[in-house]
Amino acid sequence: MKMLRSACVHQRRLRRPFSLLSSPPLKFVAGRPFSSIAASANEQIESAPKNELQENLRPTQIVDELNKYVVGQADAKRAVAIALRNRWRRRQLPEDLRKEIMPRNVLLVGPTGCGKTEVARRMAMLNDAPFIKVEATKFTEVGYHGRDVDKIIADLMDISMQLTKKRETEKVMDRAKEIVEELLLEKLIGPTTSSVSTPSDENDNTHKDKEQLQQVPRNKGSFQSMLEEGLLDEMMVEVEVPIKGPDSGREFSIGDEGRQVKFTLDADSQRTITQRKKLPVPEARKVLLESECEKLLQMVDLKKEAITAVEETGIVFIDEIDKICTSSASSGRNTDASAEGVQRDLLPLVEGTTVSTKHGNIKTDYILFVASGAFHSVKPSDLLPELQGRLPVRVELKGLTEEDLYKILTEPVANMIRQQVELLKTEGVELEFEDEAIREIAKNAAELNKSVENIGARRLHTVMERIMEEISFEAAEEGMKGTRMVVDKEKVGARLKGVTKSTDLSRFIL
Incomplete structure (x- = not known):
């Protein structure tokens, strides 16, 4: 086997050149093994639902x-579950009846930190559909400087394109791997000793190499087995790598944000520039795999599938909708371009209209809209009557009690206590929280919410950081590795003594 390895490693040139001129490379995530490569558009797409989280989950x-x-x-969980299930039910109906069934949009009303946004985040992970979360305060009325609400649908379409490309790439990945293995074998098998090269060719004894190569079996099966075992990974293979120009695929805009004339330089319409490179077999495999996936995806109409996914299964979550709402007492006197005007612009989107994007026209008739807000200074009835009618399902979320805060610290899969324990475990420190200490943390957080400002579960982060500050600072010191630290009720009380007794004096300042 050593003789076979040496003979193969010291070959020199390719048997036949191979061109990737027509295939721009996919984005490659460096460092992954060949068996786990997947063309993903961005980090958000990597968090796509797992096999057990299918789109036809029952509400329970x-x-x-x-x-x-x-x-x-x-109540909020049930409302979201019913809304998601109704999307699946609608797609099972005949087309003539399906057109008549509109989504039941949802309005979540509840105090800050009670879980409105978290419900939306988890809903996105459960649903294999285009999903976008936006803040209502980021948009302005059409005609003013800022982003128009139509940008919501454009961004949703971009997400759908990425999801669709990832899903289709996974379908063709096995076929692409087979093609790449055949291409590598074609490059490695040659009638002469000059098919491939290694960096150490100049220092090798040419006569000795030729004698060894005469003993190497030149059949496909032997090379394939060595390729699979990684015995040929040191060999250098020459490939033509497509290079995208710095401006290819870039979008240019003229005008202010929200009122722009946009031009897109499509990378596919430009002549692809290639560069000939000698790469080790593992790197050449990655380049070829990206290219072959792109070739196979050209046979799929990604835009059509992405548009269908947006129109039939798209979900838009609008947070902080109460911040663009004005009270009835000040109605008519407010000229804020980010307030009532944005509500009017949202009306056609929620009701159903056609939005033009760079990928095509999108109909919003069947997109599910979920809005949320705290409504401290205003009421849901202060929304425009037309917008209220387009959010028929209204759910009121309750403020968090001391018992709820205790459950938040202990029950979720990645609860805050577990996070702290795992973080210190990386330093070799074993951290333990007594149950009484956890209840004391919840009690102090609840008291602070009552006496200072009710920020819900976010208060737990403030309290936990105060308790863990000294422990986290000392955990990395020499001699701490292998130690065991216990957080008890007394330690929690000592760390929070000054915080809970201090009074918010700002309320007395005139």
Whole structure:
């Protein structure tokens, strides 16, 4: 076997050149083994639903999944579960009846930190469909400087394109791997000793190499087995790597944000520039795999599938909708371009209209809209009447009690206590929280919410950081590795003594 390895490693040139001129490379995530390569558009797409989280989950299953991450708020979970299930039910109907069934948009009303946004985040992970979360305060009325609400649908379409490309890439990945292995074998098998080269060719004894190569079996099976075992990984293979120009695929805009004339330099319409490179077999495999996936994807109409996914299964979550709402007392006197005007612009989107994007026209008739807001200074009835009618399902979320805060610390899969324990475990420190200490943390957080400002579960982060500050600072010191640290009720009380007794004096300042 050593003789075979040496003979193969010291070959020199390719038997036949191979061109990748027509195939731009996919984005490659460096460092992954060949068996796990997947063309993903961005980090958000890597968090796509797993096999067990399918789009046809029953409402009870959806609630069970949400219970792993969100404490309480049963009404909100049920409303979201029903809305998601109704999307699946509608797609099972005949086309003539399907057109008449509109989504039941949802309005979540509840105080800050009660779980509105967390429900939306987990809903996106459960649903294999285009999903986007936006903040209503980021948009302005059409005609003013800022982003128009139509940008929501454009961004949703971009997400759908990425999801569709990832899904289709996974379908063709096995076929692409087979093609790449054949191409590598074609490059490695040659009638002479000059098919491939290694960096150490100049220092080798040419006569000795030729004698060894005469003993190497030149059949496909022997090379294939060595390729699979990684014995040929040191060999250098020459390939033509497509190079995209710095401006290819880039979008240019003229005008202010929200009122722009956009031009897109499509990379596919430009002549691809290639560069000939000698790469080790593992790197050449990655380049070829990206190219072959792109070739196979050219046979799929990605835009058509992505548009269908947006129109039939798209979900838009609009957070902080109460911030663009004005009270009835000040109605008519407010000229804020980010307030009532944005509500008017949202009306056609929620009701159903056609939005033009760079990928094509999108109909919003069947997109599900979920809005949320705290509504501290205003009421849901202060929304425009037309917008209220387009959000028929209204769910009120309750404020968090001391018991809820305790459950948040202990019940979710990645609860805050577990996070702290795992973080210190990386330093070799074993951290333990007594149950009484956890209840004391919840009690102090609840008291701070009552006496200072009610920020819900976010208060737990403030309290936990105060408790863990000294422990985290000292955990990396020499001699701490292998130690065991216990957080008890007394330690929690000592760390929070000054915080809980201090008074928010800002309320007395005139």
